Amino acid sequence: MVIRYKKTTQRQKHFIMAIILSTAVIIILVGGVFTSLFLSSYVIEKSLEDPDVLLHLNIVGDDIVVEIYGGRRVNELVLLSMHIEGQESHVVIDVPHGARDVVYYQAASGLTGSRMVEMRGIFSNGEDKLLSLITLKFT
Amino acid sequence: MTLLLIIAAGCIEPHDNSSTLEPVSANHWQDMNNTLHTFVSIVDHEMDNITISVCNAARELDGVPIDDPSVNLTLLKLRRDVPFSFDVCRVDKNNTLVAITGELQNQWMVGTCQMTHQYTEEDFNTTNNECIITEFCTFQSGERGVMIIAPVYDVDGNYDGTLRLQLDVEYLFAGLVEYLRTEYGYTTWVVEKNGMKIYDEDTVEIGMNLTTNHLFQTNSTMSMVSNVLRNKSGNTSYIFYTTGWSDHTQINIVWDTVYPGYGAEWRIIVSDNVVQYTPEDRPQITSEELKNFVQKAYAYVQRVGKEEALAEFNDPNGDFINGELYIFAYDMNGTLLSLPYQPDLVGTNLWFMKDMSGVNPVQRAIARAEQGGGYVYYLYLNPSMDYVKEFKLSYVMAVDNDWFIGSGIYLHEVPFSHTYNLNIENGGKLISQVRNMQYLSKVENISSVVDMVEDPKSAVYIEGLYPFVLTENGTVLAYSRNPAIDDTNQLGKTNSYGMSGVREVISLAQAGGGMMYSLVWDSTTQHENYVLIYVEPGDKSTYFGSMLILE
Incomplete structure (x- = not known):
């Protein structure tokens, strides 16, 4: 029995190496993108599913009422910051200790259609966390 | 149910x-038969009027080219004259939709939609040119009813398709x-x-x-x-x-x-299988107690998650049933997720369910939940009162963008809760008035209709009804009950339950229109009145409505 080996040239070796390297780079890039996407959504979801402060938003006339139902860090909550899609700035409001609800007066004034409303909490240690992200239909 | x-x-x-x-005594049969004959003659009369209106409109369309602007006006006029209609459409002889009413919906189907009920000239030869009435069916909009179909002819008297009216039976x-x-x-x-x-x-x-x-x-x-x-x-x-x-x-x-x-x-x-309301001295649960009950359920959902919470809400022996109070839950498409007194309805889509005034309770509750939550009115069967219909005040809360929970109390003390009688004439007038405004806005323009609303001698005036015109941003252009608020923005105006009638009216108009209840401040009587409102879009940014005071 005769065993024959096929001889590989230097050029072929370089070509194979190049393919392997490019494939590895692509895999790393794609993996990186997916990982960052996953992590960002995980951070949002985790932030919402494990509420430091449990709250609920609803529109009453021209006001937006934020009802506070507790949560493990509710006593540390000092400020609420609301951002309505399409508006430039966040509106920050003090949260009195033990408050059951906080009213953003006139926050819905003139607003129509559907908009995403983001509510963040600022705690006594300065930490800023997403508490609620919901679409409200103003009309 | x-x-x-x-x-x-x-x-x-x-x-x-x-x-x-x-x-059964002869007297009882006699009494029932007398009632039946009166009732049948009313139904006959109503249906005669409707089919005559359809036939007359078809004759107006004879010889009119399909793309003539007057076709749409004829359809709008017919829809105005038959308040129990959903939409009216013109279909060519190849059974393709060529024109349909509905300012914001349906227009995408024009020129492309083949009708499921297909008719030819031969079909109408056998009817002696009488209107054909289909069997009970579901329309493309998802609503149910029958279609009344009349043939239309071209200038030479040849069959040229049909005029169709979707009737809300x-x-x-x-x-x-x-x-x-x-x-x-x-x-x-x-x-x-x-x-x-x-x-x-x-x-x-x-x-x-x-x-x-x-x-x-x-x-x-x-x-x-x-x-x-x-x-x-x-x-x-x-x-x-x-x-x-x-x-x-x-x-x-x-x-x-x-x-x-x-x-x-x-x-x-x-x-004679009628539930009679027997007045009972029942303590009225307050709206605050109702709200607290729903808020407690909301906190429970957040603590245990959707699946466990729905199981608890659906448990007839669970913690969230307390006499009249129980938690219902729907997804935002109208599919029922919890209803402890009627467990087999869970999984059913009740989007199109209507009360006797034509109000869609589920659609109104969803609209309120999409604002985050709040109170909403409708008529509903009271399971703790032998399923007699009562006026209900519900409080709903969106859990997230996909579903909401709610509960309601029956307003035993509201005067019309048990003697409610929106007769066919008043309901029809309310719809006809709004559709007349819509028709006139096409014949003339919206400004003319705005002027007519507050003029008791105008073509839109009907005694006892209060028409209004609103813009999409909540500005009142005309309101016959209180002209003092003309040209003011009323988006932020709320009643004693925090309900913004104007936001709800706009939301309903943008969904295509319909009926809703509200509680509105009346500057004439200086107190809040329960009202029934019908609204439809005039165009993409202006809405026509009218109001009937229920007390």
């Missing part, structure tokens, strides 16, 4: 007890049954000759075929169904469930037949 659910779950078996039928009879109950103490249901129920006070029973549905498979009920379908008129008795489904009773019915158009034969049944 409850009965259906319980039976579907196998909790109730059809119960045969025909041997206990008691003889449920709303037509809902108005009539209130009259029947109030005036005579009876109720009604209507069945096609093939056994399909096209009207019942319990809207879930609509669309059920009596010849196949297992509820009607006892000897007593099968005999009744066979009798009704074989004979054009008659009377009989049978044993069936009481309205609350808790017991059996003898039900006596008389029936007659209405022929509303070619191909249609409706048996109109007058029944």
